[in-house]
Amino acid sequence: MKFKGIIFDLDGTLVNSLEDISDAMNTVLTDLNYPTHNYDTYQYFIGNGLRKLVARALPSSNNTEDEVEVCFENMLKTYDTNCVQKTKPYKEIAELIHDLDSKGIKLAVFSNKADELTKKVTEALFPNLFDAIAGLTTEELKKPNPFKAIEISKNWNLKPEEILFIGDSDVDIETALNAEMFPVGVTWGYRTEEELKASGAKVVINTPLELLEIL
Incomplete structure (x- = not known):
């Protein structure tokens, strides 16, 4: 793989x-x-x-x-x-994450949300499923700065090109490109397919389980 x-x-x-x-x-x-x-x-x-x-x-x-x-x-x-009163995983996301976890693929979250809140939301909705969870600690390290993404890849002992970076915004796509990872855009979030492609997404998916086809 x-x-x-x-x-x-x-x-x-x-x-x-x-x-x-x-x-x-x-x-x-x-x-x-x-x-x-x-x-x-x-x-x-x-x-x-x-x-x-x-x-x-x-x-x-x-x-x-x-x-x-x-x-x-x-x-x-x-x-x-x-922060988790109305917040829920998107349809098919839970199934996708469990499937990826069963395949032994390393999983991480990297968000521009404050680090404590990122961990709180992720652990509440996806307990014990992510190897790394990184939120915003200082403005200088905010996406599209790739520092934390690269740090995650080093901790995994993986090359950037062995990692998919998945997000719904131009900021995520720019982060992936800056980290030399494979950028995948998703259309169920807050931006359109056109915006994601214009930002440099190599693939844009419309449902979470489509990601399995890329793998």
Whole structure:
């Protein structure tokens, strides 16, 4: 088998977390009497980390660095309490992960969500199924920086070209290319097939079990 490891994005790839993330941010906005946003709008706020999402959600008239920082901390507290209230794996994802695990393929999660929250969501929904779980620890290491993806490959003793990198956004595809891994886009998340292909995805799949055909 050519590919021996797979690194998955989390939000929009493994799990649909749109409502929990949106609800948490809207709670922060409501407390400040700021306008809220619908789920369709939040779909395009997700992908560059929660701090960036906060900045995008705040009104332009109240978007100072200090305001973003305060709202970011409040959003984290709110989201931490409810991060798996509505969040669920996408259809076929659980079946896919168990199938890959049974084949002995190494599995990891690499997300721009805060590291603690990434681990909390992944372990709650996929207990003991991933060899590595990496979230955002510092802004400098945020995707599309490939550092953590390369670190995972080294810990696995695998070459980058032996690893699939799977995600639903241009950020994920760019990360895969930067890490010299095989980029696979998925259309059930927050971006379109056209956007994924334009970003450089070598393959775009429409259902999780299609991934088995690549392997």
